[in-house]
Amino acid sequence: MKSFSTKLVWFDGKFVKSEEAKVPVMTHAIHYGTSVFEGLRGYWNSKNLNIFRLDDHIKRFRNSGKIYSINLRFTNKEISNAIIQLCKRNSVRRSCYIRPFYFVGEYGINLNVTEKAPTHTAIVMFEFGDLFNKNGIKAGISSWRRIHEISTPPLAKMGGNYLNSILATQEAKRNGYDESILLDHLGNVSEAPGENIFILRNGEIITPPSSSSALEGITRESVIEIVRNQGYKIIEREILRTELYLADEIFLTGTAAEITPVTFVDGKKIGNGIPGKLTKQIRSTYSDIVMGKNKKYAHWLTAVY
Ligand SMILES: Cc1ncc(COP(=O)(O)O)c(C=O)c1O
Numbered sequence: 001m002k003s004f005s006t007k008l009v010w011f012d013g014k015f016v017k018s019e020e021a022k023v024p025v026m027t028h029a030i031h032y033g034t035s036v037f038e039g040l041r042g043y044w045n046s047k048n049l050n051i052f053r054l055d056d057h058i059k060r061f062r063n064s065g066k067i068y069s070i071n072l073r074f075t076n077k078e079i080s081n082a083i084i085q086l087c088k089r090n091s092v093r094r095s096c097y098i099r100p101f102y103f104v105g106e107y108g109i110n111l112n113v114t115e116k117a118p119t120h121t122a123i124v125m126f127e128f129g130d131l132f133n134k135n136g137i138k139a140g141i142s143s144w145r146r147i148h149e150i151s152t153p154p155l156a157k158m159g160g161n162y163l164n165s166i167l168a169t170q171e172a173k174r175n176g177y178d179e180s181i182l183l184d185h186l187g188n189v190s191e192a193p194g195e196n197i198f199i200l201r202n203g204e205i206i207t208p209p210s211s212s213s214a215l216e217g218i219t220r221e222s223v224i225e226i227v228r229n230q231g232y233k234i235i236e237r238e239i240l241r242t243e244l245y246l247a248d249e250i251f252l253t254g255t256a257a258e259i260t261p262v263t264f265v266d267g268k269k270i271g272n273g274i275p276g277k278l279t280k281q282i283r284s285t286y287s288d289i290v291m292g293k294n295k296k297y298a299h300w301l302t303a304v305y
């Protein structure tokens with residue numbers, strides 16, 4: 001099957017051809033990383049295209065900009081309508097990744113970014129399959145530490161924050177790993193470059209709190225709700241690096257990664273070195289939810305058609 005790339009993008013309130021959405025070279029975001037973005041998935045289940053947790057993504061979208069006084073000049077309703085309309089205008093009937101973003105436009109070399117700074121907002125989308133091998137990946141602990149509240153707030157999903165993720169990813173690939181796991185400034189487990197992390201150890205499901213420099217992931221929050229509803233106890237606490245080596249199961253969560261089992265860390269086998277029972281169960285529940293097969297979580301989906 002050929003992958004699609006859409007003809008139309010949404011740019012400052014208009015649907016335009018992708019090649020016509022251009023920005024000047026003095027765009028502030030190019031020089032200083034002053035951009036805010038979100039990543040959502042649309043799931044095609046042969047009847048409809050369902051967008052997962054649309055309103056929650058838009059809420060985080062606005063909040064990220066608030067931290068830096070970067071103004072999103074559209075209401076939440078306007079952004080959600082634009083996303084839905086963009087899918088319709090492009091007649092998308094395949095699963096896709098949707099990327100809304102806004103950024104500071106022409107603002108010279110001024111670092112005093114205020115709500116008055118000009119911003120532009122755009123939405124693009126493209127076909128997207130599995131980011132990782134769902135049968136398990138090999139991860140390595142990065143020598144780079146995760147950005148921290150003391151310097152660059154990790155809760156803001158800003159373009160500039162991903163320089164840290166890029167360094168960690170480059171190092172992981174150089175060392176032959178599929179993905180990196182970053183520690184926070186204190187040496188506790190934080191998250192992966194674009195995913196949150198969960199471990200199962202001695203019957204407890206544990207994930208680092210946001211104070212360990214972890215993004216408030218929407219998939220993370222979904223997994224917490226799913227497993228609590230299934231009767232499991234979930235603990236948000238600091239995780240030591242060595243607890244990763246001793247974990248029975250590890251998995252990553254994210255819009256792009258969905259539920260990805262980690263079967264090796266730093267060359268050490270996790271559990272039996274294959275995806276664990278709990279991870280497989282969560283992966284399967286999550287997949288049913290996004291494909292619209294689980295009525296209990298139908299409120300997490302927004303139908304396009
Ligand atoms: C740094 C980082 N952590 C975690 C996540 C997972 O968040 P979500 O589940 O909302 O996609 C992402 C992806 O957005 C991310 O970029």
